[in-house]
Amino acid sequence: MSTTQTETTEPSPWSKVAVAVGLLTVAVSVLLTAFAWPSVRSSLHDVPIAVSGPAPAVAQVTAALDQRMPDAFTVTRVDNTATAEELIRDREVYGAIDLSTGSPQVLTASAGSVQVAQALQSVATALGQAQAGAAPAVTVRDVVALPADDPRGAGLAAGALPLVMGGMLAAVLLTNLLRGASRRITGALVFAVTGGLALAAILEFWFGSLDGSYLANAGAIALSIAAVSLTLLGLESLFGYPGFGIGAVVMLLIGNPLSGSTAAPQMLPGWSGTLGQLLPPGAGNQLLRSTAFFDGQGATHSIVVLVSWLALGVVLSVLGAARSRRKAATAPQPEAVLAAA
Known part of the structure; x- marks a missing residue:
């Protein structure tokens, strides 16, 4: 058998095995970090929403949001429900808390983000609990909903x-x-x-x-x-x-x-x-x-x-x-x- 044939059939040195394993470990770690880190660390940060209603009521709800969910929302005050819905449809906000009528409601847009819509639904639940039956129940209305065939997007x-x-x-x-x-x-x-x-x-x-x-x-x-x-x-x-x-x-x-x-x-x-x-x-x-x-x-x-x-x-x-x-x-x-x- 020639020297060349002997060299080509010799096993790789264990140092190369160690390098290959190290590179593979780094690669799979990078993949996991790239795809999992955004989901694991995701939370609400300055999500734009609107709050409609009288100034004192808006100030009260804004203060309550800041206390319960600090830095979660950026609030834009509007006067009425129609303006809040317009901002949602124009994609300037993800949803709204409407206090401009006798029946408070939370407006969502699941088509914009299911997760933000779910967060606003939890806000509606918290508002309802805070009222403790002293006012009409808070309702949730999806202004821009996802299709019925794929409601989770x-x-x-x-x-x-x-x-x-x-x-x-x-x-x-x-x-x-x-x-x-x-x-x-x-x-x-x-x-x-x-x-x-x-x-x-x-x-x-x-x-x-x-x-x-x-x-x-x-x-x-x-x-x-x-x-x-x-x-x-x-x-x-x-x-x-x-x-x-x-x-x-x-x-x-x-x-x-x-x-x-x-x-x-x-x-x-x-x-x-x-x-x-x-x-x-x-x-x-x-x-x-x-x-x-x-x-x-x-x-x-x-x-x-x-x-x-x-x-x-x-x-x-x-x-x-x-x-x-x-x-x-x-x-x-x-x-x-x-x-x-």
């Missing part, structure tokens, strides 16, 4: 990861199957449209998880997919596979857990909710909620974020293609190499 929350994975898959396949920046960009945009139409149809017509205009929902999904796929295409075009790896980490390990798809951005710990809304997964989820349940209200920020990422991806792809052409132009041609030999 499970489809919308579960759909966040496939949107990210779809964009990543598109970037991988287009990079390996197509040559030329224009063809890759075109392929990504066309796939975003077809993927948006397909996923919106599944979520709306099969699962019953979405309301609103089908085409608007498909457009929101398409914009999300395009932002992810083109960003990854651009990073790979300019920096190679390390660029793709960095983009995948940003989208999958940072953007998806911090998207707020299962709760609300204000419930995520510290600055993470704000960061999540600046990344395509978070912006895409909020945009889809706006188109599906709020007639497009509150969509401007999300559209700006997604279009910015999409444009960045296109620019990076063009720059990467230009650099490749320059390298090809300056590289020695085979005929010149043979002549010099």
